[in-house]
Amino acid sequence: MPSSYGLKIWAENNFIIKDDRVHINYKSTPSILQIVEQIRSKGIRGPILLKLPHLITKQIRTLYNSFEKAIDENSYRGKFRAVYPLKVNQYPETLKQIIESGREFEYGLEAGSKAELVLAMAQTPLGSAITVNGFKDEEMITMGFIAAQMRHNITLTIEGLGELESIIEVAQKRELAIPNIGIRIRLHSGGSGAWAKSAGMHSKFGLTSTELLEAFRLLKEHNLLDKFTMLHFHIGSQVEEIAPLKRALREAGNIYAELKKIGAKSLKCINIGGGLSVEYAQHNTKRVQNYTLSEAANDVIYVLREIMNSKGVEHPDIMTESGRLITASHAILITPVLELFSHDYQEHSLRLKPTNPPLIEELVELNHLLKRSNCIEYLHDGLDHMESLLTLFELGYIDLCDRSNAEILVHLIIKKSLYLIGKNRPPEIEKLSERLQERYLVNGSFFQSIPDFWGLNQKFPIMPIHHLDQRAIRAASLWDITCDSDGEIGFDPSAPLYLHDIDLDKEEYFLAFFNIGAYQETLAMSHNLFSRPTEVVVDIDDNSYVIRELNEAYSILETLEKINYSSDEIVSKLKNRLKEDDFSDKQEKKDTLSMCKNFLTQNGYLRTTK
Numbered sequence: 001m002p003s004s005y006g007l008k009i010w011a012e013n014n015f016i017i018k019d020d021r022v023h024i025n026y027k028s029t030p031s032i033l034q035i036v037e038q039i040r041s042k043g044i045r046g047p048i049l050l051k052l053p054h055l056i057t058k059q060i061r062t063l064y065n066s067f068e069k070a071i072d073e074n075s076y077r078g079k080f081r082a083v084y085p086l087k088v089n090q091y092p093e094t095l096k097q098i099i100e101s102g103r104e105f106e107y108g109l110e111a112g113s114k115a116e117l118v119l120a121m122a123q124t125p126l127g128s129a130i131t132v133n134g135f136k137d138e139e140m141i142t143m144g145f146i147a148a149q150m151r152h153n154i155t156l157t158i159e160g161l162g163e164l165e166s167i168i169e170v171a172q173k174r175e176l177a178i179p180n181i182g183i184r185i186r187l188h189s190g191g192s193g194a195w196a197k198s199a200g201m202h203s204k205f206g207l208t209s210t211e212l213l214e215a216f217r218l219l220k221e222h223n224l225l226d227k228f229t230m231l232h233f234h235i236g237s238q239v240e241e242i243a244p245l246k247r248a249l250r251e252a253g254n255i256y257a258e259l260k261k262i263g264a265k266s267l268k269c270i271n272i273g274g275g276l277s278v279e280y281a282q283h284n285t286k287r288v289q290n291y292t293l294s295e296a297a298n299d300v301i302y303v304l305r306e307i308m309n310s311k312g313v314e315h316p317d318i319m320t321e322s323g324r325l326i327t328a329s330h331a332i333l334i335t336p337v338l339e340l341f342s343h344d345y346q347e348h349s350l351r352l353k354p355t356n357p358p359l360i361e362e363l364v365e366l367n368h369l370l371k372r373s374n375c376i377e378y379l380h381d382g383l384d385h386m387e388s389l390l391t392l393f394e395l396g397y398i399d400l401c402d403r404s405n406a407e408i409l410v411h412l413i414i415k416k417s418l419y420l421i422g423k424n425r426p427p428e429i430e431k432l433s434e435r436l437q438e439r440y441l442v443n444g445s446f447f448q449s450i451p452d453f454w455g456l457n458q459k460f461p462i463m464p465i466h467h468l469d470q471r472a473i474r475a476a477s478l479w480d481i482t483c484d485s486d487g488e489i490g491f492d493p494s495a496p497l498y499l500h501d502i503d504l505d506k507e508e509y510f511l512a513f514f515n516i517g518a519y520q521e522t523l524a525m526s527h528n529l530f531s532r533p534t535e536v537v538v539d540i541d542d543n544s545y546v547i548r549e550l551n552e553a554y555s556i557l558e559t560l561e562k563i564n565y566s567s568d569e570i571v572s573k574l575k576n577r578l579k580e581d582d583f584s585d586k587q588e589k590k591d592t593l594s595m596c597k598n599f600l601t602q603n604g605y606l607r608t609t610k
């Protein structure tokens with residue numbers, strides 16, 4: 001049985017395998033390969049960042065439907081609202097789809113910095129919410145007032161008392177509309193996952209109970225109580241268990257009820273932050289999620305309803321700021337494989353002599369006669385012979401040519417046996433396969449395209465997009481083209497990745513990295529000056545698909561400009577270094593110069609594949 005790379009675990013039905021390829025499971029279900037080939041036919045090389053807007057639409061709808069269903073089923077009386085946290089992916093093509101698909105729900109935006117606030121002010125449809133988290137100075141707070149003046153439905157969430165004091169000052173100083181005020185609370189219950197620091201008593205953010213009471217006093221004293229509308233918490237990203245979220249909800253729900261009791265008359269919303277997780281695992285044993293979205297929605301609604309009912313408080317509106325859940329699935333990185341490192345171990349590379357040492361003749365025989373019923377025995381024999389041949393080489397009884405033949409033959413025997421043994425390999429054979437990992441060199445940079453792999457050891461689903469009718473037998477480790485040993489995804493026996501044995505001289509091989517639409521694009525590192533891959537946005541319809549947008553990777557000159565070099569200066573320096581006297585004639589110098597210029601306008605990825 002060919003492998004399905006855990007599609008059932010992580011793909012949420014977004015992708016399916018048909019024939020030998022991965023297809024996008026939507027409308028006309030095109031294969032990813034078909035799209036990649038079309039893009040490459042335009043002369044584009046290097047990695048491709050494929051974006052599928054319909055998956056953003058799907059996620060937004062699923063989010064709203066899950067909460068609205070839970071509200072219905074629990075006879076909950078508050079409303080569900082949501083904002084998209086910009087930090088998860090601010091790129092225009094992604095954001096455009098979020099705005100478009102979110103319009104019918106009044107899906108808003110969350111900003112965590114000055115630049116994000118400006119983006120939110122420009123892009124949020126009037127009426128949809130803007131929330132502002134993170135540390136703010138007086139200028140940023142003033143921008144919040146300007147947003148309110150523009151009639152934006154904006155809430156500034158204060159992270160500390162100092163920010164509230166600034167809001168009070170700006171309100172007194174300016175004649176501008178006053179934004180709504182939210183307060184982030186510091187919970188006792190800690191967070192979860194790799195970002196556990198986002199909550200708990202030592203977290204970077206939020207007000208303690210004492211500070212909360214002081215904030216309440218300040219708001220009252222300055223007649224701003226009617227602007228205090230939201231209570232906020234956020235327990236961290238990729239929250240893999242539901243328990244910490246429930247604990248946080250109980251704490252926040254009770255604080256909300258107390259504030260209502262002491263007179264927070266305009267307070268009407270609990271913002272539960274983000275953190276809903278995405279399944280990245282390809283193996284059952286590595287699954288991370290212990291809840292579904294509808295379970296989370298039900299828990300949130302149920303917990304808050306119980307608290308409010310028991311304390312006699314009206315049900316608050318509920319807001320979420322989940323981001324990873326919304327954008328992770330819509331982006332895929334596709335990289336051509338440039339090289340398999342044991343490429344030379346092919347039958348046609350053998351240099352057999354008219355007469356060979358007896359052990360080599362035997363290896364030829366073993367390779368020739370290998371079949372399912374004898375493969376383990378022949379494999380053992382082959383490995384034995386290899387040991388003997390290496391000793392013979394050291395003693396000078398066989399030459400380099402014999403040694404090369406031995407290596408190739410043993411490699412062929414191992415490869416064939418692994419294929420013949422199939423899935424249920426004895427442990428000893430499994431170990432052998434791990435030791436003989438194949439290294440696949442991919443045309444991309446892990447630092448640029450999956451920085452969380454480098455920073456957090458985050459695993460992403462990886463699979464070939466074709467050849468899926470063949471058995472993948474090579475234990476694989478992946479190397480990127482940066483000159484950094486961290487640019488390697490090693491073979492992990494506890495979550496093994498097997499890939500195909502492909503002769504790249506004859507056919508191409510493309511690997512896809514899935515679920516990379518959250519956080520990876522702006523966290524990207526231009527290590528070794530590799531730029532953002534070529535971005536392609538594809539709309540799929542009932543009959544076919546359309547490449548809506550194609551933003552080519554930065555050229556080498558553009559990449560240098562990004563780090564403040566003057567491209568004019570670089571070009572003229574190169575020009576001056578090509579001296580007339582070093583060329584036999586003028587034309588040759590001219591040709592060399594134009595070759596050089598052409599090189600500078602291409603992107604920095606390799607062009608070696610067809």
Ligand SMILES: *Cc1c(COP(=O)(O)O)cnc(C)c1O
Pocket residue numbers: 085087088133234236237238273274275276321322323324325
């Ligand atoms: C990062 C962040 C989010 C988004 O978290 P996800 O895990 O992507 O859902 C939401 N709210 C706040 C305050 C954040 O800092």
